[in-house]
Amino acid sequence: MSSTIAADTIEVMEQQDTGPRSAGRSLNAEEKRDIDREFSHYEDRGSVALEALRVVQKHRGWISDDTLYAIADYLGVSPTQLESIATCYQLIFRQPVGEEVILLCKSSSCWIMGCEKLQRHLEQQLGIRPGQTTPDGLFTLLETPCLGDCDKAPVMLVGEEMHRHLSADKLDEFIQEKKKHHADQSAD
């Protein structure tokens, strides 16, 4: 897969990767337990692939090659088959992403309400283009099709929070707040 992330950005991410969200060759007990919980809903181990990717991504932030092999091994499917599923879904990250993944809605309602302008603003503030991660590893900007909240456009989704009726000021506020939050966390 070709990388749209600059080399130095990746380096930052991979250093972070050695921290608490370390991606190893094998899955840890917690990850296995979370995957095991899904088995009862599906016919066979292989069918759990997408859930397993989601579960492990929750723990590790993204799916590295090694993580992919570990999951494939655990589910008894080939790495290529798992890759096929992983790369089909936009929200399974096969490249390192920041702590906060911003999914900016680019569908028609949000477009009418000026999401293009907001995107330019975000890009300027963060210094990144869609698909890129800030050098401090905090923010990743991604475009997304309709988030289903058209009456409150323009919107963006960050983690599990929906941000509605966006404006440039709201975006600045959001960035400051997240920066402060992560600074506090690392100080602890």
Next chain:
Amino acid sequence: MPTITIDGRQYEVEEGQNLLASCLSQGLNLPYFCWHPAMGSVGACRQCAIIEYKDSDDEQGKLVMGCMTQVRDGGIYSLAAQPAQEFRGAVIEDLMTNHPHDCPVCEEGGECHLQDMTEMSGHTYRRFRGLKRTHRNQYLGPFINHEMNRCIACYRCVRFYRDYAGGDDLEALGRNNQVYFGRQCDGKLENGFSGNLVEVCPTGVFTDQTFSRHFVRKWDLQTAPSVCEHCGVGCNTAPGARMDFSSRDENLRRVVNLYNRDINGYFICDRGRFGYEYANSDLRIKNVLIARREQVIETTGRRKDKLHREIEPPAALELLASAIVDAQRGRRRLVGVGSPRTSLENNFALRQLVGPGNFFAGLGARDLELLHTLDRIQRDPRISIPTMPDIEDADAILVLDEEIGRTAPRVALAVRQAARNQQRDHARELKIPLWQDASVRQLRGENTPIFVLGSSASTSLEDIAREQRLASPAAIASFAGRLAELITAANGPTTGDEAGSGRTPLPEDLEKLLRGVADTLLSARRPLVISGCGSGEPDILAAAGKLATALADKQGSPCATYLACPEANSLGLAQFFEPGEGTLEQLLEDLRERDSVDPPVTLLVLENDLYRRLPTAAVEALFDRAAEVVLFDSLLQPCSRRADLVFPAAATPESQGTLVNSAGMLQRHYMVYEGSGYIQESWRWLVDAVNDPACREAGIDTSPALLRQWQHCHEVTAAIAAALPCFRNLTEAGPDENFRIEGMKLARQSHRVSGRTANRAHLHVAEQAPLTDPDSPFTFTMEGVQYAGASPLQANIWSPGWNSNQAIHKFQQGVGGPRRGREPIPRLQREPAPMPAWLAREKLVQEPGQMYLAPTWQLFGSGELSNYSEAIAGLTDAPCAQLSAADAGALGVAPGARLQLRLPGGEITLPASVSDHIAPGVIAVPVGLREAPDLAALLPAAAEIARIENPEPVEPGESV
């Protein structure tokens, strides 16, 4: 049959078929991409749009996808209606937006389905001016090139590779406009049928890497129908050859599948496709060689090795002729050694020259016994030999110790299709047409019951097998015997010492399986038993035969039984000998006995590497006892070191002849191109020797005199048919050189072939007269019948507007039907005889502590000829001894250990490797490898482990 109207004309079409297939089988041109006759429809590409009208009053109609719409009796359709044409044009214009403009440098160009379809849809002007998406390509191993930018995302590759062939390392990755067909990371495509991607891909994403190295356009290839020489299945191929302008020799450029519904259908395996390069090997013999007088200095060669120099053919023939004359006068004895990898014609000519009493099979006693056992089973009227469609139709399959994925790969692919028969039955119940591929595949349902028993695990069948069990061959034979007894239980008790009757107590897991397998086979309507010579155990074959006949007795009709032979003409060669006769051991014994009294022996070895047939010491002893050794072969193989005279023999694509496949089918291969130098068929060398003035002057009579009458291949064929009743229909295998269509032969070259006058312009300004062909219904030029619809022999599959191999549908009786004009393949005419009640042999492993050494055949590495192909040679494994973890633990074998094994035939030392794919008590050893050819002759055998050299324990922290 339903009648439909297309653009005002009425057609009778097959019931239940889809519109696309129906249109194509009526000869209509309707473009398509994702549909494939063997893989059905998924409706992905939207290319085959046609208009369907409600009734004759409907003027508007609606757009439907031809491949997804079932024909309706009385239906009215239009291909030519403007909305349909516009839609198809728009679809292809869209597909082409990302397709590069690289046809001139693309190897698919000239036989590209995408080119054909674009042309057919009328999209001749490109309006798109935007950027095209680009991809990084992957390294996919030595067979296949990858060029993803050309992809139009029809999904055919994964549908073949994953769905049809069972591969798990090629998938559709990504999504939207970025869909990528590849592996998770660079690496060889692991499936043994990966080469078919070259033909399945409608454009140039997957191309033949071996062909790349000496690429020419399809229209410049010279083609004739051939038969694959790399295993006993006998797949039909269309090799293509072309003059190489640097060496000025014709050489073989590639091999592609040649459709034959009963054998290979649309697909061949990678050994067959990429094994051809042996014909271009540096080790090819092109001149006659004679041993020099000088002794080899011992440090540069083995003792008794001979050095050779080239000699003019007349001088060599004179030498051979004088040996023949001497033999006539009783001053010399001619002994012939035949070959299972060359034609009946070559074997018969040698047999005729030396006399049947002096003709030997060129096989060890065990190999020949296996073939005769197999032959006796096939003669039983209760046995029927299935074609590939029959195998695909089976509803219960039992595989007995034969890794068909490696010894008869095309059969394993057919078994894989049979695995889905329960799913297909379910689809029929739900009235889903079987060509609705995606819908049928989504149906729940177990696989067809396939039971696989082997001394090592079958990697090709493990994912589709209902039960796979590892057991020793003795236990497997015993299992099959017990099964036969269970099935015939009503017919009274059987005697206790027949082969496979249960002398070996069954391991517990097999005992448990017994009843279930018996019930499954008994309740099946089309049960199939598969076994073969691969295990090296006649007991396995005998037990398979016993089981199949028991099933046949019970069901009241013959039981389908596929028994795999190891080589292209194994079964044909065996027909020249009575059981128990003609082995190399007997030859050696014979020479030993007559050593002092008899005249000196001239040993004529025909296209056979004897070091693969007997232990090395025995081969050396054989050569030691011959006063003179004459070798006919295409490659400088190990036997040439001991030969006094070496004649260059034609490889299969350079010659005409008949081969008998494992199913007893007699198949003719035709010369595709003339071998360079003095290469010609072995039988022609023998005929030339008999016609040499030395022979003429001396006057010869008796059997060699018959050779004088042969000038054309069909005369040899006719002589075989006259001499041996089992070959009496041999002449039906194909027409002879007198074949004409309206006064013309068939053309090997296409009407577009280029460079005809330039080929030899460096030699003379005048164009050389074309070669004449004294044997076949073909000409060597473009003059003659080129249209593949005129004769099923035409191997250049081309039709106006259809430059790719997809043109084959123009020449079939209905899509997926037999080739038009094709007669049923003639089969061996053997005397039917009930199978004898074979006695079980003594068990091989008698003593505690002994291990059973089982031969394992490899897809790449065990084929005598394909091992000389560059792409395949790079993939072969080193010899090793694989054993189960339990045995390794019990014996104290550490990883990296070397095992010294004492067999009856000698001692061997092999690196050990531990695998969970091996039965307990068994050591599996890959055989047929070039480094250790005689392992095939030594195995199977009981072995004592003489010594285990475990590696020195490594201190922690010390680097290795």
